[in-house]
Amino acid sequence: xxxxxxxxxxxxxxxxxxxxxxxxxxxxxxxxxxxxxxxxxxxxxxxxxxxxxxxxxxxxxxxxxxxxxxxxxxxxxxxxxxxxxxxxxxxxxxxxxxxxxxxxxxxxxxxxxxxxxxxxxxxxxxxxxxxxxxxxxxxxxxxxxxxxxxxxxxxxxxxxxxxxxxxxxxxxxxxxxxxxxxxxxxxxxxxxxxxxxxxxxxxxxxxxxxxxxxxxxxxxxxxxxxxxxxxxxxxxxxxxxxxxxxxxxxxxxxxxxxx
Numbered sequence: 001x002x003x004x005x006x007x008x009x010x011x012x013x014x015x016x017x018x019x020x021x022x023x024x025x026x027x028x029x030x031x032x033x034x035x036x037x038x039x040x041x042x043x044x045x046x047x048x049x050x051x052x053x054x055x056x057x058x059x060x061x062x063x064x065x066x067x068x069x070x071x072x073x074x075x076x077x078x079x080x081x082x083x084x085x086x087x088x089x090x091x092x093x094x095x096x097x098x099x100x101x102x103x104x105x106x107x108x109x110x111x112x113x114x115x116x117x118x119x120x121x122x123x124x125x126x127x128x129x130x131x132x133x134x135x136x137x138x139x140x141x142x143x144x145x146x147x148x149x150x151x152x153x154x155x156x157x158x159x160x161x162x163x164x165x166x167x168x169x170x171x172x173x174x175x176x177x178x179x180x181x182x183x184x185x186x187x188x189x190x191x192x193x194x195x196x197x198x199x200x201x202x203x204x205x206x207x208x209x210x211x212x213x214x215x216x217x218x219x220x221x222x223x224x225x226x227x228x229x230x231x232x233x234x235x236x237x238x239x240x241x242x243x244x245x246x247x248x249x250x251x252x253x254x255x256x257x258x259x
Contacts, residue, residue, distance in 0.1 A: 001068045001091075003225045006031035006232075007214065008067030010058040013041035013151045014237075014244050015185025016073025019096060022207035023071065023214055024233070029225045030218075031232045033065050034073075038239030042147035043076040044117025044183070051119060055081035059089060061236075068223050071214060072096060075116060075183050075206075079123035092217050097125060098182035099204045104133035106202075107178050111137040113171035116182025118142045126182075139174050141167045143183060150185045153243040160192060168196050181205040188247070 007030050009020055020034050035058050043051050055077045062070055071094045072078045072085070078095035086093050098120065103112040120126055121140050130138055149160050171179065179201055181187060187205045197203070218224035235255045237244050244255060 001223060003068075003223050004031070004227075005066050005068035005223070006033045007069055007071065008033050008035070008062030008065065009071040009073045010035040010037065010055075010062060010077070011074040011184055012043040012054075012076065013038040013147065013185065013239070014247050015147065015150065015183060015188070016071075017235075017244070017247055018187040018205070019071060019073040019184050019207050019210050020233075022211040024231070026211040026215055027218075027225075029227055029229060029231055031225075032234075033062060033067060034233065034235045035061060036235065036237040036239070036244060038151055038237055038244075041151050042117060043074060043080075044119035044142075044147065046119065048080045048123075051077055051080040052084050055085055056088070059085055063089070063091070067091075069094065069214065069218060069221075071210065073184050073210075076119035076123075079120050079125040092221060094210060094214050094217060096184060096206050096210050097129065098180050099206050099209065100129050100133060100138070100180055103178035103180050103204050104136040104138075107136060109175045109177045110135060111139065111174055111176045112178040112180060113139045113141065113168070113174070113176040114180040114182050115141050115143050115146075115167060115186060116180075117147065118144075120182050137174070139171045139176060141171065143167065143186065146189065147183065147185050150188055151239070151243060153246060155188055155192065160189070164189065164192055164196055168193065172196075172198065172201070177201055179203050
């Protein structure tokens with residue numbers, strides 16, 4: 001494995017591009033390959049066995065592209081499958097899980113909200129993390145229908161607005177002061193969410209932390225690309241590429257259909 005090999009990322013769709021953007025900004029010299037498994041989105045409604053099988057399939061694809069490290073840019077895949085991936089493959093994996101810790105540590109009201117998929121909220125890893133902060137009340141909400149709407153380009157639709165209102169109002173009523181976004185798709189909803197939440201409620205996602213951890217592991221393994229060159233990114237999708245193109249604004253990318 002050389003420093004010039006690309007970083008691989010996969011998600012159940014376009015959501016993990018929010019993680020890719022943070023990594024690309026922090027590590028501008030790194031080539032990246034992103035796999036959007038939109039055909040199988042959302043992972044949050046699938047069984048643990050299905051999620052593991054899809055994660056293995058995605059990993060195999062990225063390994064065939066000679067990736068030096070793989071970022072599981074999906075909360076559901078991380079919380080359900082990363083343990084199995086690390087046991088199966090001799091390559092570093094970076095996971096993404098809901099940022100409960102910073103929210104719980106900084107909360108003044110001792111009440112935080114988390115908006116995530118069913119697969120993440122039901123996972124063993126999530127429950128292990130949440131139990132560490134038993135003095136903090138955690139208001140959990142499954143984001144039913146949010147991922148399919150994002151995947152279909154309906155971020156600003158009336159249905160999205162109604163769903164977010166329904167999901168967030170009980171959290172506001174419970175006096176949360178932090179909202180944790182527990183799905184890599186959800187950062188694309190921040191403008192919508194900010195219209196609903198009082199300004200005193202802070203929104204936390206995991207993107208920056210994942211980018212920093214990726215850099216740390218690359219340095220630790222001595223495979224950080226320090227050459228100053230224009231990085232290449234290839235995005236693969238097995239669904240209609242139009243929504244991915246719109247999200248990316250065609251700034252950095254080559255988009256390939258199917259994998």
